[in-house]
Amino acid sequence: MEQIKNSSHAGGEYxxxxxxxxxxxxxxxxxxxxxxxxxxxxxxxxxxxxxGVINLRGTIVPIVDLRIKFALGEPSYDQFTVVIILNVAKRVIGIVVDGVSDVITLVSEQIRPAPEFGVTLNTEYIQGLGTLDERMIILADIEKLLTSQDMQLAEEAAEPA
Structure with a gap:
């Protein structure tokens, strides 16, 4: 079995x-x-x-739709659509997702490194793959994703003119 040497793959709650x-x-x-x-x-x-942006109790929060970012087809906005408000890199930002299921705890033995896909797929935002029973969960480094170059636009969008 392949051992994970990177301490960022230590377990935690997700x-x-x-x-x-x-x-x-x-x-x-x-x-x-x-x-x-x-x-x-x-x-x-x-x-x-x-x-765009929302006003969350006096804080202007940029809203990023990860469904569009990851090219997952035409998103629909209904009563099941969820926004996760995050604190990332000293900023508050919201991400739109299809739904939230649960909070899980993974130990380091349940986390495998992200596979290498070469140049066809950017995996720098993937911390690893978590396994829980029969489920495979892609562990995203949300800070890396939301502070990447294209996300700087979200930062600029939220700046007051």
Missing amino acids: LVFTLGQEEYGIDILKVQEIRGYDQVTGIANTPSFIK
Whole structure:
């Protein structure tokens, strides 16, 4: 069995959410709250995955639709659509997902390294793959994803003019 040498693959608690047919897990410590999808205020000249901003108790929060970011087809917004409010890199940001299922605890033995796909697929945002019973959960490094270069646009979109 392959051993994981990177300490970032130590176990922990993860919030599990769905995007399409896949389950993803993010570090529960980054999650501020979970809420239903509300109307957002659109911002001109932003990529399609940046839906806009919301006012969350006085804080302007950019909303990123991960379904669009990951090209998972045409998203629908209904009573089941969920926004996860995160604290990432000293910012508050919301991500739109299909649904939230549960919080799981994984130990390091349940986490495998992300497979290498070469240049065809960018896996730098994948911390590893968690296994729980028959489930395979993609563990996303949400901080790396939301602070990547294209996400800087979300930062700029939320800046007051």
